[in-house]
Amino acid sequence: MDEAHFQLIKAAALILSFALVFVAQTLTPYRRAARLVTRSWRQNVPLSVLNTIVMSLVCGACMCTAARYSVSRGLGLFPRFGAPPWVATAGTILALDLVLWGWHLANHRLAWLWRFHRVHHSDVDFDITTSLRFHTGELLLSLPLRLATVFLLGAPLAGILVFEIVFGLFNMFVHGNIRMPSLVESRLSAVFILPAVHRLHHSVRPDQHGRNFGTVLSVWDRWFGTWTPGRSTELVTTGLPDLIGQDRLPLWRCLSLPFERQATGPASE
Ligand SMILES: [Zn+2]
Ligand SMILES: [Zn+2]
Numbered sequence: 376m377d378e379a380h381f382q383l384i385k386a387a388a389l390i391l392s393f394a395l396v397f398v399a400q401t402l403t404p405y406r407r408a409a410r411l412v413t414r415s416w417r418q419n420v421p422l423s424v425l426n427t428i429v430m431s432l433v434c435g436a437c438m439c440t441a442a443r444y445s446v447s448r449g450l451g452l453f454p455r456f457g458a459p460p461w462v463a464t465a466g467t468i469l470a471l472d473l474v475l476w477g478w479h480l481a482n483h484r485l486a487w488l489w490r491f492h493r494v495h496h497s498d499v500d501f502d503i504t505t506s507l508r509f510h511t512g513e514l515l516l517s518l519p520l521r522l523a524t525v526f527l528l529g530a531p532l533a534g535i536l537v538f539e540i541v542f543g544l545f546n547m548f549v550h551g552n553i554r555m556p557s558l559v560e561s562r563l564s565a566v567f568i569l570p571a572v573h574r575l576h577h578s579v580r581p582d583q584h585g586r587n588f589g590t591v592l593s594v595w596d597r598w599f600g601t602w603t604p605g606r607s608t609e610l611v612t613t614g615l616p617d618l619i620g621q622d623r624l625p626l627w628r629c630l631s632l633p634f635e636r637q638a639t640g641p642a643s644e
Pocket of ligand 1: 496
């Protein structure tokens, strides 16, 4: 598989994921008063377009290129220890989810990273378009970590592609304005992050805010002591405490937020 096919499959999967989550949040909304998408799409969608352009210019399909390079030269842990393809693929998916859990935690613990990540948390709404709301700086800063993981593991292309598709789907799903039945929620959250769980992570309440850093699997938060169960029946107010009272930030404020004087430091438990 070359870079063009990698990008094409990823783009098709993201469009399909968006459609699925959009239908889900329309059929079973958590906040019934919310429209099909909240008004924050006016900032979130343009931010996402900007990020897509910048990341395409800087990286393109560089994860794909890195995987092809390392596997063809036998670099990294999986080729070195002769891991069977299914072990290398599953290991890549698990390792990348864990690395991005750690990256998310670091974004909340380190003041200079929090400056960028707080743009994601500054959304007073919480719906599918919140999954598109990231400062370009945060995405650029995460790139070396992702590439280093691919080189270190000698990650196979199949593992990276499956991970990117699953991660993209879950990123949209966990931000969905979705209400789930309690029984389904309690069963599924034993393994996966669900919208009610990630909604707590976006809460204005500091005790809920510094929890639940996962995107796909809930096991990392459970193992490392940052897990708090969430239920669709709970009423959660989302946003940043120091921005309460300010209406939805315009696009230029979303971009300038990391460089402003901060009212609060990074979130903590
Ligand atoms: Zn966060
Ligand atoms: Zn989020």
